[in-house]
Amino acid sequence: MSIESTKMNFDVDFLVIGAGPAGLQLGYGLERIGANYQILESANEPASFFRRMPRFRSLISFNKRRGLYEDPETALRWDWNSLLCDGQLNFGDYSEELYPSADDLVRYLEDFAERFVHRIRYGVRVMQVDRDPRGGFQVRTQDGGSTWARVVVLATGFGAPYVPEIPGIEVVEESYETADLDRRSYEGQTVLILGKGNSAFEVADHILPTASLVHLASPRPIRFAWQTRHAGHLRANYTHLLDTYQLKLLNSVLDCEINRLWKDGEAYGVELTYTHAEGEVDRLRYDRVICCTGFRADLSFLGPSCAVEMAHDGRLPALEPDWQVKGQPGLYVAGTLMQSNDFQRAATAFVDGFRYNVRSLLHLLRERYLDAPMPSQALPPEPEPLVSELLAWVCRTSALWAQFGHLCDVVLVDEAQGDRRSVTHVKELPVDLVPRRYAEHPHLYQITFEWGEWEGDVFAIDRRPRHAAAHTSAFLHPVIRRLSYGKVVDEHHMLEDLFGMWRHQTASSALIDHNGRDAKRYHEEEHIRPLVAFFEKHLEPTIEPLTLSPSAQLGT
Numbered sequence: 001m002s003i004e005s006t007k008m009n010f011d012v013d014f015l016v017i018g019a020g021p022a023g024l025q026l027g028y029g030l031e032r033i034g035a036n037y038q039i040l041e042s043a044n045e046p047a048s049f050f051r052r053m054p055r056f057r058s059l060i061s062f063n064k065r066r067g068l069y070e071d072p073e074t075a076l077r078w079d080w081n082s083l084l085c086d087g088q089l090n091f092g093d094y095s096e097e098l099y100p101s102a103d104d105l106v107r108y109l110e111d112f113a114e115r116f117v118h119r120i121r122y123g124v125r126v127m128q129v130d131r132d133p134r135g136g137f138q139v140r141t142q143d144g145g146s147t148w149a150r151v152v153v154l155a156t157g158f159g160a161p162y163v164p165e166i167p168g169i170e171v172v173e174e175s176y177e178t179a180d181l182d183r184r185s186y187e188g189q190t191v192l193i194l195g196k197g198n199s200a201f202e203v204a205d206h207i208l209p210t211a212s213l214v215h216l217a218s219p220r221p222i223r224f225a226w227q228t229r230h231a232g233h234l235r236a237n238y239t240h241l242l243d244t245y246q247l248k249l250l251n252s253v254l255d256c257e258i259n260r261l262w263k264d265g266e267a268y269g270v271e272l273t274y275t276h277a278e279g280e281v282d283r284l285r286y287d288r289v290i291c292c293t294g295f296r297a298d299l300s301f302l303g304p305s306c307a308v309e310m311a312h313d314g315r316l317p318a319l320e321p322d323w324q325v326k327g328q329p330g331l332y333v334a335g336t337l338m339q340s341n342d343f344q345r346a347a348t349a350f351v352d353g354f355r356y357n358v359r360s361l362l363h364l365l366r367e368r369y370l371d372a373p374m375p376s377q378a379l380p381p382e383p384e385p386l387v388s389e390l391l392a393w394v395c396r397t398s399a400l401w402a403q404f405g406h407l408c409d410v411v412l413v414d415e416a417q418g419d420r421r422s423v424t425h426v427k428e429l430p431v432d433l434v435p436r437r438y439a440e441h442p443h444l445y446q447i448t449f450e451w452g453e454w455e456g457d458v459f460a461i462d463r464r465p466r467h468a469a470a471h472t473s474a475f476l477h478p479v480i481r482r483l484s485y486g487k488v489v490d491e492h493h494m495l496e497d498l499f500g501m502w503r504h505q506t507a508s509s510a511l512i513d514h515n516g517r518d519a520k521r522y523h524e525e526e527h528i529r530p531l532v533a534f535f536e537k538h539l540e541p542t543i544e545p546l547t548l549s550p551s552a553q554l555g556t
Helices: 003-008 021-032 048-052 072-078 102-116 198-207 240-246 335-341 351-369 383-394 431-437 467-472 519-539
Strands: 012-017 037-041 120-122 126-131 137-141 146-154 190-194 213-218 252-264 267-274 281-286 288-291 331-333 377-379 407-415 421-430 444-450 477-484 487-493
Touching: 012 021, 012 137, 012 351, 021 037, 021 102, 021 335, 021 351, 037 146, 048 102, 146 351, 190 198, 190 281, 198 213, 198 240, 240 252, 267 288, 331 335, 335 351, 351 407, 351 421, 377 383, 383 421, 383 519, 407 431, 421 431, 431 444, 467 487, 467 519, 477 519, 487 519
Parallel strands: 012 037, 012 146, 037 120, 146 331, 190 213, 190 288, 213 252
Antiparallel strands: 126 137, 137 146, 252 267, 267 281, 377 421, 407 421, 407 444, 444 477, 477 487
């Protein structure tokens, strides 16, 4: 516990609201460092959301139990459900299915909580969070209790449905959360589903065998996960309706604005304007309308002194790069609420993404409130051994792989007297935090994984398979940027690799020969030597480091 915390006599340093996977991940970390923390959960057991959702119980988070690599860190790239823990409690031991059941995830989280997280109070609903005049927060609960906390972390997930502003939408009685799961109740009916996300297609897929007609409607076209690289967009396992649409089975996907809805006897009237049809307007009649338009954060328990600015159509709280709520010092979020900073880009909407954010948040909280330094390690200052150690990690990291473009590693170069220098490796920081955190640092490198750009058919991308054209790589690949005083001054792309490996020591044994070069020679020529040359250019002691001074940065 820090000096200030002891002096202020807070009940707890860190109060976490919610015992879902994010709360458990943070609780695991707080317990490991011996922090004074408490988790409050309104339900009588952990993982209450996954006891209800998804409605049809099949997750879209992959459970790939077998890969090419035995290293546990690397294997996490394809394990989308396990939490991070030294005890290696793997979700793959709970299910053999590629699309596992939510019930299996609940069992896993129950065991994780029992084994690793011991400061959870169940059945305690938070009624209001207010700032305390003495500092920190007062957290009041339904049972009349009150806790004085130095820091509050909201790990509450999506607590309410997102309802778009459509005139008459209040007449719609069914939603994703309440739709009848008995497909026989849709026998011979015409059904309109509002929304084109996975929940909408999940319902449509279930009722296709019995409904006479199914329409899905929203203003924007479908966004396929395989095209956008965002796992929250439409997944292939829910695309049966698209077959029936294009092959003339009356079902359809409508890009349209819903002008209004109304009750028409026992049915519904809908007026809509098509998005791509020169303003064409239709009035249609459906037996049922189901609202599947997604979810939003429910932060109604925050008092006036903790008012939150909302973002993304009111779905999520606006955040600073360190996941602190904007304008609310000491109030943080964990879990899927963190996706406000990488909305529909990286993997923060899923366990495989936010588990790394939460670990990064833990390190930032330790540093700020417990006066503990950020975990780091020294690297050799010479280009070749530096590249050797960096590539060993780049070929292992699952955090940068999952949180592409959102989390990064930082390599800090500090000049000492003469030609001596020290090099320090800091892992898994939010990309947007780096320019702020190191605004006065003249020499650092930022390492991310990123997708490239392409046009047309994602399954027919023209490739340029040589390191000189690595910046055109469309597949996920490492990017190393040189920063000086918070500004990018140079960058190096590593050529995309079929197996996600960039040195021969860790390359898949499946690679025997590549364009007449054995695996060792291929990795040396296409991955290793170009990266060494990049660092040689910047670390050569006889050349002045390329920098932008603070005054030049400000344009003075």
